[in-house]
Amino acid sequence: MNIYVIEDDNQQRKQIIHYLNECKHIFFDLKISTLSNHLTFMEEIPKLTINDNDVFFLDIDLMTTYTGIDLALEIRKYNAKCSIIFLTSLEDQAISVLNNNIFPLGYLIKNFKNPSETKQIIIEMIKKSQLTSKNFWRFKQDKVEFSSGSETLFFNARDICYIQSLKGFNGRVLVKTLTEETIIEAKIGKIKKQLQQEYMMTSLQSYIINLENIISIDRKNEQILFDGQQLLSIGAKSIDKVKKALRVYSDD
Structure with missing residues (x-):
């Protein structure tokens, strides 16, 4: 910028x-x-x-x-x-x-x-x-589909802010989009393999981050602000990794 x-x-x-x-x-x-x-x-x-x-x-x-x-x-x-x-x-x-x-x-x-x-x-x-x-x-759609039990759920990958594995709920992840959140019966490792978009950061253990939807990063308070006013509280070490990924993605 x-x-x-x-x-x-x-x-x-x-x-x-x-x-x-x-x-x-x-x-x-x-x-x-x-x-x-x-x-x-x-x-x-x-x-x-x-x-x-x-x-x-x-x-x-x-x-x-x-x-x-x-x-x-x-x-x-x-x-x-x-x-x-x-x-x-x-x-x-x-x-x-x-x-x-x-x-x-x-x-x-x-x-x-x-x-x-x-x-x-x-x-x-x-x-x-x-x-x-x-x-x-986001005018151009990037549709992805995830299996959740017997259901198939469709998302515009560009609308996803982040995906997080849920602690205490083995095999469940939270998908946070610009406007809603959905819990899916799936392991985050499987979801990572499905998301090959260059703007999706999949190197964190428990999170998938849409780099394009990040608005700002507050390392002091350990928070990432996404489009849609979505906030993710995450550790400082993870924030540093996200910032590094953003720099690499922006340079590309």
């Missing part, structure tokens, strides 16, 4: 980057681009490889020949799915943006008097960005 911050006020840009750096322990793949010159960024856009999960913080009122809206329109020529967040001092600038069909993720009002509030807004925006990107990814 590449983050671009284009803001003509250097102090405000530094503040936003400071808040973003404080989020790095939550978003493992957050990378802040060194491209920041608002005077030349328009010329840089055609040279960029813009990914669907990239995020652009664009000041609307740039002190140059073009505005943040002009930059957003240029970005949209190369990627319709990346997230654009406008930086503005005025809350009534949204109409011109909507009329240009830019469809920004949101607006960050440049009032940094409450750092904790601003940081939380940025965290929520990045989570929303990841969620939006993953919703596009």
Whole structure:
């Protein structure tokens, strides 16, 4: 996830980057681009490889020949799915943006008097960005079927957050999806053999993790947040393994 911050006020840009750096322990793949010159960024856009999960913080009122809206329109020529967040001092600038069909993720009002509030807004925006990107990814179904006793159950593998073997219930696993949970009469080892998708992490003993559905990781509280606001409490050692798997998967 590449983050671009284009803001003509250097102090405000530094503040936003400071808040973003404080989020790095939550978003493992957050990378802040060194491209920041608002005077030349328009010329840089055609040279960029813009990914669907990239995020652009664009000041609307740039002190140059073009505005943040002009930059957003240029970005949209190369990627319709990346997230654009406008930086503005005025809350009534949204109409011109909507009329240009830019469809920004949101607006960050440049009032940094409450750092904790601003940081939380940025965290929520990045989570929303990841969620939006993953919703596009799920348009393509990836159906799998699991046998549970005499039943056959069907799932979209992309909707699965994690699968967990149930302690004290030999031969039963919990399948947690974006919207529901299902207990299956099966051993997790058998389920692992059925799930060959590259986004499914099957190396943990008692869990199968859908790497694509992870929104954030909180190592301090030993929790993984998935899309759909699904939380998994897991040990710190396992979290480290998940983070390593995420890095390898992202690099591929």
